[in-house]
Amino acid sequence: MSTATQNLSGAPAAEERLSPSEREERAMSEFAHHFGAYTATNLESCIHCGMCADACHFYIATEDPKYTPILKAEPFKQAYRRESGAFAPFYKLLGLKKKVTVDELEEWQELLFDSCSQCGRCSLICPMGIEVAEMIEIGRRGMAAAGLAPKALMDRARHQAETGQPEESEKPYPEVLREIGKEHDLEVKLDKDKADILVCLPRTDLDQNPESVAAMIKIFDRLGADYTFRSDALIAENYGYYAGSRGLQKRITSRITDAAKKLGASLVIVPECGHAYTALRWQAAEILGERLPFRVRHVTEFLAEQLEAGKLKLSKVNGDTFAFHDPCQLVRKGGIMDAPRQLMDAMDVDLREMHNKKGFSFCCGGGGGVNDLESAKDLRNRAQTMKLREIDDTGAKRFLTSCSDCRVSFNEAGENQDWNKKTESLIELVATQIKE
Amino acid sequence: MTLLEFSRGPMLHFALFVFVFAVLWRLISTFMLGWRKRKSEWRTTSGSSAVKGAIAVGNRSWPHPEFLERTAFGEAVGYGYHIGLFAIILLGAPHVIFWKNLFGISATWWPTIPSGIIHVISVVTIFLLLIATIRRYMHPPLRRISNFDDWFTLVILFGLMISGVMAVFGLGGRYEIILAVHIISFNVLLIWFPFSKLMHAFYILPARFFIGYTHAKKGAST
Numbered sequence: 324m325s326t327a328t329q330n331l332s333g334a335p336a337a338e339e340r341l342s343p344s345e346r347e348e349r350a351m352s353e354f355a356h357h358f359g360a361y362t363a364t365n366l367e368s369c370i371h372c373g374m375c376a377d378a379c380h381f382y383i384a385t386e387d388p389k390y391t392p393i394l395k396a397e398p399f400k401q402a403y404r405r406e407s408g409a410f411a412p413f414y415k416l417l418g419l420k421k422k423v424t425v426d427e428l429e430e431w432q433e434l435l436f437d438s439c440s441q442c443g444r445c446s447l448i449c450p451m452g453i454e455v456a457e458m459i460e461i462g463r464r465g466m467a468a469a470g471l472a473p474k475a476l477m478d479r480a481r482h483q484a485e486t487g488q489p490e491e492s493e494k495p496y497p498e499v500l501r502e503i504g505k506e507h508d509l510e511v512k513l514d515k516d517k518a519d520i521l522v523c524l525p526r527t528d529l530d531q532n533p534e535s536v537a538a539m540i541k542i543f544d545r546l547g548a549d550y551t552f553r554s555d556a557l558i559a560e561n562y563g564y565y566a567g568s569r570g571l572q573k574r575i576t577s578r579i580t581d582a583a584k585k586l587g588a589s590l591v592i593v594p595e596c597g598h599a600y601t602a603l604r605w606q607a608a609e610i611l612g613e614r615l616p617f618r619v620r621h622v623t624e625f626l627a628e629q630l631e632a633g634k635l636k637l638s639k640v641n642g643d644t645f646a647f648h649d650p651c652q653l654v655r656k657g658g659i660m661d662a663p664r665q666l667m668d669a670m671d672v673d674l675r676e677m678h679n680k681k682g683f684s685f686c687c688g689g690g691g692g693v694n695d696l697e698s699a700k701d702l703r704n705r706a707q708t709m710k711l712r713e714i715d716d717t718g719a720k721r722f723l724t725s726c727s728d729c730r731v732s733f734n735e736a737g738e739n740q741d742w743n744k745k746t747e748s749l750i751e752l753v754a755t756q757i758k759e
Numbered sequence: 760m761t762l763l764e765f766s767r768g769p770m771l772h773f774a775l776f777v778f779v780f781a782v783l784w785r786l787i788s789t790f791m792l793g794w795r796k797r798k799s800e801w802r803t804t805s806g807s808s809a810v811k812g813a814i815a816v817g818n819r820s821w822p823h824p825e826f827l828e829r830t831a832f833g834e835a836v837g838y839g840y841h842i843g844l845f846a847i848i849l850l851g852a853p854h855v856i857f858w859k860n861l862f863g864i865s866a867t868w869w870p871t872i873p874s875g876i877i878h879v880i881s882v883v884t885i886f887l888l889l890i891a892t893i894r895r896y897m898h899p900p901l902r903r904i905s906n907f908d909d910w911f912t913l914v915i916l917f918g919l920m921i922s923g924v925m926a927v928f929g930l931g932g933r934y935e936i937i938l939a940v941h942i943i944s945f946n947v948l949l950i951w952f953p954f955s956k957l958m959h960a961f962y963i964l965p966a967r968f969f970i971g972y973t974h975a976k977k978g979a980s981t
Contacts, residue, residue: 358792360791369956371905371909371956374830383829408788443979447980448823451959452963452966615799657978658979660980681980682979682980
């Protein structure tokens with residue numbers, strides 16, 4: 324079964340009823356929303372040098388040219404040239420640029436979702452300075468508008484917009500959170516009416532890494548912070564962003580921003596989750612069309628600030644050697660270059676850097692919703708193999724990162740490949756080393 | 760009117776008109792599409808981001824060391840023929856005379872490279888263009904993303920370079936005819952330029968500036 328068929332057949336009723344021409348119109352209308360001068364300059368600048376392929380983990384791992392990043396943005400490029408470029412009337416009149424068809428969109432679904440984790444490494448290599456990753460992101464938005472985003476992502480986005488959590492869980496997440504607190508003998512500050520800080524959590528940590536959740540509680544307690552978790556705004560991930568749906572992303576974002584406003588919070592803490600950081604730190608204000616009345620900080624950023632202010636004291640770790648994976652959305656795209664290393668320095672971590680580090684780090688292979696796509700499993704495993712080798716090459720005994728989605732990806736890769744390392748959370752390490 | 764007179768008379772003027780008008784049209788159309796005011800809390804001020812944008816305009820010319828292992832050959836070839844083309848066009852004595860006549864200026868201080876060296880540069884540039892063409896065909900990602908624009912631009916460049924070398928070395932028939940073919944190739948290049956990837960000569964500045972500027976605002980890697 325092709326990816327497109329699989330997703331079309333599983334799409335919800337309203338979108339199943341869309342005719343091919345309606346899908347095309349919706350995609351085109353979404354593309355048109357993004358036809359600004361900045362995007363146009365990006366689209367006009369490509370010299371077809373193919374260098375972006377040399378930055379992409381999916382191309383490097385497979386050597387398949389269809390994974391060339393700029394190729395993934397082709398439907399969007401084509402739409403721009405035909406509808407909005409300088410010579411659009413001329414191209415239309417002579418039939419030089421064909422309309423983007425539903426068949427092409429379906430063909431591109433795998434390229435836009437399965438084989439792009441939106442890591443942005445391609446944007447760094449481009450000699451013209453094209454923001455390739457953003458062009459691909461707009462491609463995703465067109466697909467979502469046309470009802471052609473993968474069902475696995477769209478279903479979760481809808482569910483999250485409706486209920487606050489991306490899918491049904493055995494127990495509601497606020498209850499899971501309370502149980503984690505009980506198990507670790509920690510007081511869970513949940514649903515306070517007023518607080519200075521709103522703290523969110525990754526769903527993956529609530530499901531798979533309760534120690535990370537406990538670590539967050541422990542750290543904020545030790546810092547004596549005036550904070551709360553909110554049942555209505557607990558989950559940090561934004562599946563609307565993964566799926567490319569502006570409408571759903573906005574609704575999911577609003578859950579957190581509305582809760583923060585009600586609380587009178589001056590700060591929202593994004594936990595160890597890279598894409599949640601992009602969605603809230605860099606896209607929330609843009610998608611809502613207003614400045615946010617509070618700051619948004621990743622937990623490592625916040626802790627580095629506390630360290631600098633002398634409020635956070637950390638003890639030294641033992642003599643183990645560590646490697647650290649820089650999550651793409653936090654570091655390369657998010658600008659959190661130094662905070663994780665400031666924390667590691669404070670704990671005297673013996674860090675063995677990878678060849679591709681900080682802004683140049685290779686993706687874990689599972690970001691951007693790729694972890695959630697069964698159809699992408701083989702491809703992401705191939706990219707992960709390359710990454711695991713790079714980690715091993717450092718010679719470090721232990722392995723840290725600061726993104727729960729990356730942890731999911733590394734854990735899957737580790738299981739598949741009998742890897743001898745466990746992926747650890749930087750926040751858990753901080754919680755272990757925090758002084759009274 | 761001979762072919763040579765036509766090529767450097769009405770055809771050249773027409774080509775220059777198309778070039779100037781269409782280049783301006785394309786650039787203005789792009790920048791008139793509007794700018795979205797961003798509302799996020801930035802890490803840096805607009806002023807310092809603009810400085811970083813300007814730095815990125817220069818910095819992007821030199822690849823990051825992390826990528827060099829995979830891109831060095833392609834970059835060397837690319838740089839090689841670009842430098843060759845610029846040297847020939849801007850510093851070759853016949854071209855300098857051509858520009859002076861065309862624009863009616865007398866810049867006696869403008870340097871020229873001795874013709875022997877220009878001949879060597881011309882042959883090397885053709886050779887590098889040939890490698891770039893073969894690579895475009897052989898390298899899987901390059902081949903996959905190449906379109907008519909890429910191949911037609913190469914055809915024009917080869918026509919221009921080969922006719923130029925033939926004119927200089929007196930190859931292939933009457934000098935006037937070969938020279939006319941050379942100038943016609945140049946005119947075709949001028950007409951094709953605004954509609955093609957050759958526009959990167961202009962877009963390179965804003966595109967690099969924008970990525971430098973927007974990434975600096977987020978503190979992201981540039």
